[in-house]
Amino acid sequence: MSTSMHAAFRQAEKAKALDEVPVGAVLVCDGDIIARAHNLVMMRKDPTAHAEILVIQEGALALDTIFLSNCDLYVTLEPCAMCAQAIAFARVRRLYFGAYDPKGGGIDHGARIFSQKTCHHIPEVYGGILESKCSSILINFFKNKRTLNAPK
Amino acid sequence: MSTSMHAAFRQAEKAKALDEVPVGAVLVCDGDIIARAHNLVMMRKDPTAHAEILVIQEGALALDTIFLSNCDLYVTLEPCAMCAQAIAFARVRRLYFGAYDPKGGGIDHGARIFSQKTCHHIPEVYGGILESKCSSILINFFKNKRTLNAPK
Numbered sequence: 001m002s003t004s005m006h007a008a009f010r011q012a013e014k015a016k017a018l019d020e021v022p023v024g025a026v027l028v029c030d031g032d033i034i035a036r037a038h039n040l041v042m043m044r045k046d047p048t049a050h051a052e053i054l055v056i057q058e059g060a061l062a063l064d065t066i067f068l069s070n071c072d073l074y075v076t077l078e079p080c081a082m083c084a085q086a087i088a089f090a091r092v093r094r095l096y097f098g099a100y101d102p103k104g105g106g107i108d109h110g111a112r113i114f115s116q117k118t119c120h121h122i123p124e125v126y127g128g129i130l131e132s133k134c135s136s137i138l139i140n141f142f143k144n145k146r147t148l149n150a151p152k
Numbered sequence: 153m154s155t156s157m158h159a160a161f162r163q164a165e166k167a168k169a170l171d172e173v174p175v176g177a178v179l180v181c182d183g184d185i186i187a188r189a190h191n192l193v194m195m196r197k198d199p200t201a202h203a204e205i206l207v208i209q210e211g212a213l214a215l216d217t218i219f220l221s222n223c224d225l226y227v228t229l230e231p232c233a234m235c236a237q238a239i240a241f242a243r244v245r246r247l248y249f250g251a252y253d254p255k256g257g258g259i260d261h262g263a264r265i266f267s268q269k270t271c272h273h274i275p276e277v278y279g280g281i282l283e284s285k286c287s288s289i290l291i292n293f294f295k296n297k298r299t300l301n302a303p304k
Contacts, residue, residue, distance in 0.1 A: 046209050047218040047241040048200075057198050066199040081265055082241065085234035085258070089199040103270060106237070110270040111263035113233055118255060118262040 004028050005096060005130045008074040011038040011051065012137055018043055022137045025051035025075040027059040027068065027092075034071070035059040051075055052083035056090045067091045076134040078127060081106030084113035087123060094124040098134025156180050157248060157282045160226040163190040163203065164289055170195055174289045177203035177227040179211040179220065179244075186223070187211040203227055204235035208242045219243045228286040230279060233258030236265035239275060246276040250286025 004026055011024025015038035027035040037054035041047060052075050060066055072094040073087060078101040085106075087095055097107070106113050107125060114122045156178055163176025167190035179187040189206035193199060204227050212218050224246040225239060230253040237258075239247055249259070258265050259277060266274045 041218060045212050045216060045218055047212060047220075048205050048209060048238045053200055057200060060197050060199060064197060066193060066197055080237060081258075081263060081268075082234045082237035085232060085237070085263075086200045089234065106233075106263075110268045111233060111237075111258075111265055113263055116233075116262045 002130065004033065004072075004074045005076070005098060005134075007033055007036065008051075008076050008098070009130060009133060009137070011036055012076045012134070015039045015051070016137060016141060022141050023051045023075065023077045025055040025073060027055045027071050027073055029059070029063065029068075029071045034062050048082065050080065050083050052079050053086055056086055056092075060090065069093060072096065073123075074129075076130075077101055077138065078105035078107050078109070080104050081111040081113055084111070088113065088119055088121045091121045092123045094126070096126045096129050098128070098130050099138060100127055100131070154282065156185065156224075156226045157228070157250060157286075159185055159188065160203075160228050160250070161282060161285060161289070163188055164228045164286070167191045167203070168289060168293060174293050175203045175227065175229045177207040177225060179207045179223050179225055181211070181215065181220075181223045186214050200234065202232065202235050204231050205238055208238055208244075212242065221245060224248065225275075226281075228282075229253055229290065230257035230259050230261070232256050233263040233265055236263070240265060240271055240273045243273045244275045246278070248278045248281050250280070250282050251290060252279055252283070 008024045012022040016022035020039045024038040035058035040049040068090045076098040160176045164174040168174035172191045176190040187210035192201040220242045226248045228250040
């Protein structure tokens with residue numbers, strides 16, 4: 001479990017190197033990582049290019065199915081409502097996430113997608129995996145942004 | 153307004169011709185349709201390939217920005233939570249939708265994305281545009297599916 005979250009974290013580091021918000025994800029099927037992705041919103045000029053969306057797309061293509069029922073998704077940040085609903089559509093088996101996101105999260109916060117009566121698939125959810133590391137990379141990223149943008 | 157929803161409906165018809173769930177969308181900027189898309193989940197083997205996601209991606213690429221603040225989105229069905237959150241991320245100005253979706257919708261039903269305190273952008277929303285037509289194409293699509301799958 002921790003190995004896969006470390007792999008997701010390495011994806012977050014790749015996002016950071018591209019000056020993207022550092023969130024990374026991997027998809028695991030039968031013990032193997034079958035897809036890796038990180039946030040690419042700015043590079044792709046695509047507001048939907050979150051790590052989870054991209055890793056689901058890559059995983060579905062790799063397995064040639066829209067249902068990832070035997071797959072577990074690891075992501076460094078609590079998914080937003082968009083990604084949470086995509087995880088439900090893809091019928092992901094288990095969701096592991098790193099940092100909690102009180103402002104933008106859609107699992108334990110905000111829309112709480114999996115708690116909605118109309119949600120047709122609810123994965124097992126484990127939050128706070130490798131939390132400190134996953135949280136720190138985001139805090140430092142935004143701290144640097146503020147420093148860079150501060151008045152001289 | 154009605155012209156744009158008719159254009160979205162023609163996209164839904166294209167989806168139907170491909171045996172995809174018939175939902176279509178267009179994105180309008182300064183009076184011009186700058187992007188057209190329809191549901192492509194099965195063809196692309198992509199559980200996130202809803203009409204709204206695709207039309208936002210196409211529109212953002214066309215305008216070379218992730219913020220579609222001057223754009224209005226027309227879609228034949230009430231967006232789900234995934235698409236509603238994508239619409240918020242893209243800062244779409246106005247959302248017009250056709251049929252209401254009590255089971256899968258995320259605007260007036262379910263997660264009610266734009267009513268969440270954490271939602272950082274709320275478009276103007278107008279539901280029920282060309283409702284009967286947009287609803288009928290979906291009802292007939294699923295009726296035919298059931299007939300085809302009924303025991304002989």
